Amino acid sequence: MAIVELKKAKKSYGAVDIIHDVDLRIEDGEFAVFVGPSGCGKSTLLRMIAGLESVTAGEISIDGEGVNHVDPSERGVAMVFQSYALYPHMTVKENMSFGLRIGKRPKAEIDERVAVASRILQLDQLQDRRPSQLSGGQRQRVAIGRAIVRNPKVFLFDEPLSNLDAELRVATRVEIAKLHESLGNTMIYVTHDQTEAMTLADKIVVLRKGRVEQFGPPLELYENPDNVFVAGFIGSPKMNFFNGTVEKSGIVRVAGAEFPAPFSAKTSQPGSLVTIGIRPEHFDRDATPDATIDVLVDFVEHLGGTSFIHGRLADGERIIVERRDVGDLKSGKSIKAGFKMKDVRAFDAAGLRIR
Amino acid sequence: MLLPACAIVAFFLLLPFVLSFPMSLTNRRLIPRPVRFVGFDNYIQVLTDPIFWRALFNVTYFTVLVVPVQCGFALAMALLINQKIPGRNFFRGALFLPAITSIAVVCVIWGTLFQYPTGPLNQIIGFLTFGLAGPIDWLGNPNSSMPAIVLLSAWQAYGFQMVVYLAGLQGIPGDLYEAARLDGASTWQRFRFVTWPGLRQTNIFVIIITTIQAFKLFTQVNILTQGGPRDSTVTVVQYMYSVGFVGQKLGLASAVAIILFFIVLVISLVQRAVLRDPK
Numbered sequence: 215m216a217i218v219e220l221k222k223a224k225k226s227y228g229a230v231d232i233i234h235d236v237d238l239r240i241e242d243g244e245f246a247v248f249v250g251p252s253g254c255g256k257s258t259l260l261r262m263i264a265g266l267e268s269v270t271a272g273e274i275s276i277d278g279e280g281v282n283h284v285d286p287s288e289r290g291v292a293m294v295f296q297s298y299a300l301y302p303h304m305t306v307k308e309n310m311s312f313g314l315r316i317g318k319r320p321k322a323e324i325d326e327r328v329a330v331a332s333r334i335l336q337l338d339q340l341q342d343r344r345p346s347q348l349s350g351g352q353r354q355r356v357a358i359g360r361a362i363v364r365n366p367k368v369f370l371f372d373e374p375l376s377n378l379d380a381e382l383r384v385a386t387r388v389e390i391a392k393l394h395e396s397l398g399n400t401m402i403y404v405t406h407d408q409t410e411a412m413t414l415a416d417k418i419v420v421l422r423k424g425r426v427e428q429f430g431p432p433l434e435l436y437e438n439p440d441n442v443f444v445a446g447f448i449g450s451p452k453m454n455f456f457n458g459t460v461e462k463s464g465i466v467r468v469a470g471a472e473f474p475a476p477f478s479a480k481t482s483q484p485g486s487l488v489t490i491g492i493r494p495e496h497f498d499r500d501a502t503p504d505a506t507i508d509v510l511v512d513f514v515e516h517l518g519g520t521s522f523i524h525g526r527l528a529d530g531e532r533i534i535v536e537r538r539d540v541g542d543l544k545s546g547k548s549i550k551a552g553f554k555m556k557d558v559r560a561f562d563a564a565g566l567r568i569r
Numbered sequence: 570m571l572l573p574a575c576a577i578v579a580f581f582l583l584l585p586f587v588l589s590f591p592m593s594l595t596n597r598r599l600i601p602r603p604v605r606f607v608g609f610d611n612y613i614q615v616l617t618d619p620i621f622w623r624a625l626f627n628v629t630y631f632t633v634l635v636v637p638v639q640c641g642f643a644l645a646m647a648l649l650i651n652q653k654i655p656g657r658n659f660f661r662g663a664l665f666l667p668a669i670t671s672i673a674v675v676c677v678i679w680g681t682l683f684q685y686p687t688g689p690l691n692q693i694i695g696f697l698t699f700g701l702a703g704p705i706d707w708l709g710n711p712n713s714s715m716p717a718i719v720l721l722s723a724w725q726a727y728g729f730q731m732v733v734y735l736a737g738l739q740g741i742p743g744d745l746y747e748a749a750r751l752d753g754a755s756t757w758q759r760f761r762f763v764t765w766p767g768l769r770q771t772n773i774f775v776i777i778i779t780t781i782q783a784f785k786l787f788t789q790v791n792i793l794t795q796g797g798p799r800d801s802t803v804t805v806v807q808y809m810y811s812v813g814f815v816g817q818k819l820g821l822a823s824a825v826a827i828i829l830f831f832i833v834l835v836i837s838l839v840q841r842a843v844l845r846d847p848k
């Protein structure tokens with residue numbers, strides 16, 4: 215078990231900088247999730263920690279020891295690949311024990327460790343199968359088993375669920391969460407699925423274009439996003455954003471309506487432009503809203519338990535409102551969506567949060 | 570769409586092959602003459618000719634040497650040009666050059682290299698051994714003539730195998746190597762446990778193709794040694810050629826062709842069965 219620390223870690227391919235000065239500290243036993251849009255550098259960052267990618271500048275340490283020049287196999291990490299990367303000509307047992315056999319461990323120890331991992335992952339019956347004779351979910355478990363057998367200080371996962379169907383993905387997600395609970399190792403997990411991130415993580419690292427946008431517990435990111443990007447990325451459906459103008463001290467005008475500003479009067483000059491964010495699920499939750507906004511309904515999505523009302527504000531900006539009970543609401547109708555001022559977030563023209 | 574291709578294949582490949590069987594049962598000659606059915610006489614004559622057996626032995630010897638040398642070299646070069654080295658495309662092109670060079674040109678080049686006693690190869694050997702190893706009469710000595718042919722044949726033809734190996738190497742997923750690195754596998758172990766098993770199908774293909782090619786050895790020998798010295802480089806195809814075109818006995822030559830076909834067929838089938846994944 216170990217602390218993983220990155221100090222000004224940087225990665226460039228030739229003249230192109232992919233990772234810019236990332237500072238990060240993942241505590242012992244923590245489950246950290248890297249999220250971000252495709253191409254933002256999640257895999258690259260993970261592979262730098264694994265040692266599969268060299269570090270251009272800065273320092274990575276695991277368990278207090280600088281590992282920039284340590285061989286991947288000696289960093290005490292195990293990785294689960296998106297493609298599983300199982301050795302196709304080896305059986306399940308051979309796959310899981312490969313590292314130990316190469317490391318010339320005693321046979322009794324190898325058998326013991328493989329048996330333990332197989333029991334945890336219910337792979338006992340499949341020991342002599344080859345990867346081609348396994349289902350996707352089983353391959354996934356073998357890949358995780360191979361990582362467990364190595365008894366690493368840090369587990370690294372690169373989008374391990376993206377090749378599974380929706381049902382299996384949820385089940386395996388739960389398995390991984392349980393595994394973390396029982397093993398207690400530090401785990402770093404890459405995904406672009408914010409639901410996976412929210413459900414699994416102790417801490418989420420939101421990445422964008424090779425920079426850390428925010429780092430913190432899931433609820434903290436949900437409640438207190440530092441910027442528009444994080445606010446929009448965390449949560450589903452996405453947070454609604456509206457253009458606002460600071461009227462006079464303490465008042466914001468959005469779509470022709472005026473509201474008390476959700477930030478202190480000192481932080482914004484009258485006349486400056488701001489972005490106001492409200493999550494779909496934060497509308498109409500309270501019988502006594504602080505304010506309401508007029509919404510022209512475009513169409514309604516019924517999900518059973520809840521419904522999403524897609525509509526437009528008076529000035530044409532799009533909005534999604536989540537309601538439990540919509541009755542027979544039709545498109546073309548107008549509704550009033552109420553909200554509490556404590557649920558409103560505001561961002562300046564550069565996208566940074568203003569409080 | 571397929572019809573023209575099929576027609577061409579049928580007319581130029583299948584038809585001559587099918588026709589050669591009835592021809593092998595006649596005394597047909599190169600010049601037009603009345604043809605007589607002779608049954609299996611031609612086959613008996615071939616199979617009782619010591620030169621044929623010598624040719625078969627030679628070509629087997631050639632194959633046993635050239636397959637590992639040529640495939641091994643091709644694999645080594647494929648591994649080399651599969652690396653991320655600067656000038657990789659230059660090497661890829663340069664290493665493929667011999668394969669597109671006419672075999673006749675290759676023979677002239679190597680004929681010069683092999684010259685006795687002062688050819689470049691002998692000079693290099695003399696230089697490297699401080700004159701201890703005397704000059705070798707590469708093509709003139711029955712002991713070294715076949716190995717010399719092996720050397721030049723492998724050099725000329727490895728490009729094709731190299732390209733096939735390269736394709737095979739690129740078909741092995743890169744993350745297997747990364748997983749093996751994380752598992753602590755050394756470079757050699759990564760080759761042994763990832764590359765080598767990953768090339769299984771490629772190997773089967775390459776070895777069978779090379780074997781078939783080797784059994785058809787002819788041009789090099791015909792240009793450089795004409796089967797000599799002392800029949801040490803006589804090959805089956807060369808035997809067929811001398812019977813058919815020099816001796817003008819087409820029926821007899823057809824019998825040799827049919828026999829060679831079945832030998833190659835059996836060997837390929839056996840190789841495939843042996844090399845196939847046991848599980």
Ligand SMILES: Nc1ncnc2c1ncn2[C@@H]1O[C@H](COP(=O)(O)OP(=O)(O)OP(=O)(O)O)[C@@H](O)[C@H]1O
Nearest residue numbers: 227230232250251252253254255256257258259406
């Ligand atoms: N070998 C390379 N040479 C140059 N650029 C590269 C190389 N590998 C990755 N990149 C670039 O680095 C950036 C980050 O890639 P990375 O694979 O880390 O993205 P990611 O966040 O994992 O995306 P995804 O969600 O699609 O997997 C991308 O813009 C990619 O084009």
Ligand SMILES: [Mg+2]
Nearest residue numbers: 256257258373
């Ligand atoms: Mg990725």
